[in-house]
Amino acid sequence: MYVDIGNALASVADPGVTRSELEGIDDQVAAAHSRIAEGRADNEFGYAALNLPALVDAGAIRRAVEPVADAGTVVTVGIGGSALGARTITTALTDDAGDSHVVLDNVDPDEVEGVLADLSFEDVAVNVVSKSGTTAETLANFLVVREAMDEAGVDWTERTVVTTGQSGPLADLAAEHDLPTLAVPTGVPGRFSALSAVGLVPAAILGCDVEAIMEGAWEAEATLGPSLFDCPGYAYGAVSYALEARGASVNAFMPYAERLEPFAEWFAQLWAESLGKDGGGQTPARALGATDQHSQLQLYRAGRRNTMVSFLTPRERPGVEVPEPDAEALAYLAGTDLGELLDAELQATEASLAEAGRPNVRIEIDRLDAHSLGELLYGMCAACIMAGELAGVDTFTQPAVEWGKETARDLLQGEETERTAAVEDKTELVVE
Numbered sequence: 001m002y003v004d005i006g007n008a009l010a011s012v013a014d015p016g017v018t019r020s021e022l023e024g025i026d027d028q029v030a031a032a033h034s035r036i037a038e039g040r041a042d043n044e045f046g047y048a049a050l051n052l053p054a055l056v057d058a059g060a061i062r063r064a065v066e067p068v069a070d071a072g073t074v075v076t077v078g079i080g081g082s083a084l085g086a087r088t089i090t091t092a093l094t095d096d097a098g099d100s101h102v103v104l105d106n107v108d109p110d111e112v113e114g115v116l117a118d119l120s121f122e123d124v125a126v127n128v129v130s131k132s133g134t135t136a137e138t139l140a141n142f143l144v145v146r147e148a149m150d151e152a153g154v155d156w157t158e159r160t161v162v163t164t165g166q167s168g169p170l171a172d173l174a175a176e177h178d179l180p181t182l183a184v185p186t187g188v189p190g191r192f193s194a195l196s197a198v199g200l201v202p203a204a205i206l207g208c209d210v211e212a213i214m215e216g217a218w219e220a221e222a223t224l225g226p227s228l229f230d231c232p233g234y235a236y237g238a239v240s241y242a243l244e245a246r247g248a249s250v251n252a253f254m255p256y257a258e259r260l261e262p263f264a265e266w267f268a269q270l271w272a273e274s275l276g277k278d279g280g281g282q283t284p285a286r287a288l289g290a291t292d293q294h295s296q297l298q299l300y301r302a303g304r305r306n307t308m309v310s311f312l313t314p315r316e317r318p319g320v321e322v323p324e325p326d327a328e329a330l331a332y333l334a335g336t337d338l339g340e341l342l343d344a345e346l347q348a349t350e351a352s353l354a355e356a357g358r359p360n361v362r363i364e365i366d367r368l369d370a371h372s373l374g375e376l377l378y379g380m381c382a383a384c385i386m387a388g389e390l391a392g393v394d395t396f397t398q399p400a401v402e403w404g405k406e407t408a409r410d411l412l413q414g415e416e417t418e419r420t421a422a423v424e425d426k427t428e429l430v431v432e
C-alpha cells in the first residue's frame with residue numbers, strides 16, 4: 001500500500017498542509033501511536049481491531065464453512081459493518097461476485113423478492129451476520145429467506161452459517177439448530193471487522209485466498225509506528241484530519257477500478273460512523289473513476305473549496321487492446337489499451353485538481369489481489385483510528401444511529417413514545 005500526499009501540501013492546494021505543519025502533526029502522530037499501541041496491548045474496545053491479524057484464524061473459518069463450501073451462491077444477510085466488508089472482499093476478488101455473492105443489506109421488498117425469485121436454494125449458502133444479533137433488518141430478512149427455503153423444500157439448517165456475538169437471538173437460534181457458528185471478535189466494532197469472520201466467510205466459501213488476505217493485513221500491521229512518514233495508513237489518516245481541520249469537510253473517495261467500488265461504500269461507513277462526532281467529521285462522497293470525471297469532477301474542481309479527493313488504484317491492471325480507430329480524430333487511441341487509458345485519465349484528473357489548487361491524495365496497491373486487499377483494509381482501519389485519535393473523538397461508538405433504530409421499532413410495535421410523537425409532529429409542507 002502506498003499513499004502519495006504530495007497534492008495535499010499547501011504549495012499545491014488550498015486547503016493544504018505546509019511541510020512544517022506536517023512535521024508538527026507528525027509529533028501528534030507519535031503520541032497517538034503510543035495511545036493506539038497501549039489500547040492494542042490491552043485489547044481495548046476498538047483498538048482490538050488492529051490486532052485482527054493475530055486474532056483471526058483463516059483456516060478455522062475455512063473449516064467452519066466446509067458444510068456449505070459446495071454452494072455456488074452465497075446470500076449474505078446483514079447490514080452496515082456486517083455486510084459491507086464481505087461485499088467489498090468478494091467483489092474485489094471474484095470475477096462474478098454479482099452472481100456468486102448476493103448481499104441482502106436492506107429491507108426493500110422489491111429487491112428482496114427479486115433476489116429470492118432467482119435463487120436455487122439447494123445451491124445456496126445463507127450467511128447470516130449480526131454482531132448484536134438483534135438488528136431488525138437482518139432478522140426480518142433472515143426470516144423471509146428461511147421461509148423461502150422452506151417453501152423450496154430445502155432444509156435451511158443444512159445451508160445456513162451464522163456469525164454473531166456471544167449472546168442474543170441469533171446466537172440462540174444457531175445453538176438451537178446446531179448451525180455452523182463463527183464469532184464476531186470481541187471488542188471490534190462492526191465497521192472495523194472486515195478482516196474477521198464477519199467479512200471473510202463468503203470469500204472462504206467461494207474459494208478466495210483468505211490466508212493471503214490476512215498476510216496482507218500482517219504486512220500493513222508491521223508498518224504501524226511513531227511517524228506518518230513511515231506508515232501509509234497513518235499518513236492517510238493524519239493528512240485527512242489536517243485537511244478537514246483546514247476546511248476539507250468532504251472526502252470524495254474515488255477508486256479507479258470497478259471492483260473497488262464497494263470499497264468506497266465500506267470506507268463511507270468506516271469514516272462517517274467513526275469520525276462524524278461532536279459536530280465534525282468528513283462527509284464521505286462515493287465516486288468512481290473514470291465514470292465520475294463525467295459528473296462529480298465539475299464540483300470537485302470548481303465548487304466550494306471544501307473537498308479532498310482520495311484516489312485509489314492498483315499499480316498493475318489487465319489491458320484490453322483498443323482496436324485501430326476508424327476516424328482520424330480518434331488516432332490518439334491507436335495502439336493503446338483500456339488499462340492505459342484508465343491510468344491516463346487518473347493522472348489527468350489528479351493533475352486537473354492540483355492545477356485548480358484542490359487537495360487530493362493517491363492510495364495505490366500493487367494489484368487487485370488478496371494480499372493487497374488485506375493490506376488496504378487494514379491500512380484504512382489504521383488510518384481511521386489515527387484520524388480519530390488526532391481529532392479527539394470517540395472513534396468506536398455510534399450513538400447517533402440509535403434514536404432512529406429505536407423509533408422504527410416503536411412505530412412497528414404501535415407504541416406511543418416521545419420519539420413516535422416526534423414522527424407525528426413532523427412539520428409538513430407538501431407540494432403536489
Ligand SMILES: O=P(O)(O)OC[C@H]1O[C@H](O)[C@H](O)[C@@H](O)[C@@H]1O
Binds near residue numbers: 133135
Ligand atoms: O452487526 P449488527 O449488530 O447487526 O449491526 C449492524 C450495523 O448496525 C448498527 O446500527 C451500526 O450502525 C453499525 O455499525 C453496525 O455495523
